Amino acid sequence: MSGLARALFGVIASTLAGTCVVVALVAGVTGLWPLLGAAALGGVVALPVSALVARGLGG
Structure with missing residues (x-):
């Protein structure tokens, strides 16, 4: 997993966990x-x- 994906994971995981x-x-x-x-x-x-x-962002 790239550095950008690791940085995005925190935001995406908290959003999806809250939504679920x-x-x-x-x-x-x-x-x-x-x-x-x-x-x-x-x-x-x-x-x-x-x-x-x-x-998709190119990272």
């Missing part, structure tokens, strides 16, 4: 572990997304 948690809350999910799972899912999805964004 909000979607889970709107869907009626309650409880700590399902919400942590939704946040972790956002973090995992952010890995290839940050690489794709960095490639």
Whole structure:
């Protein structure tokens, strides 16, 4: 993973993790572990997304 992708990962991961948690809350999910799972899912999805964004930006 390039340096640009690593720099973008923090922003993209927090955005996707927050979005996944909000979607889970709107869907009626309650409880700590399902919400942590939704946040972790956002973090995992952010890995290839940050690489794709960095490639698109030319890094």
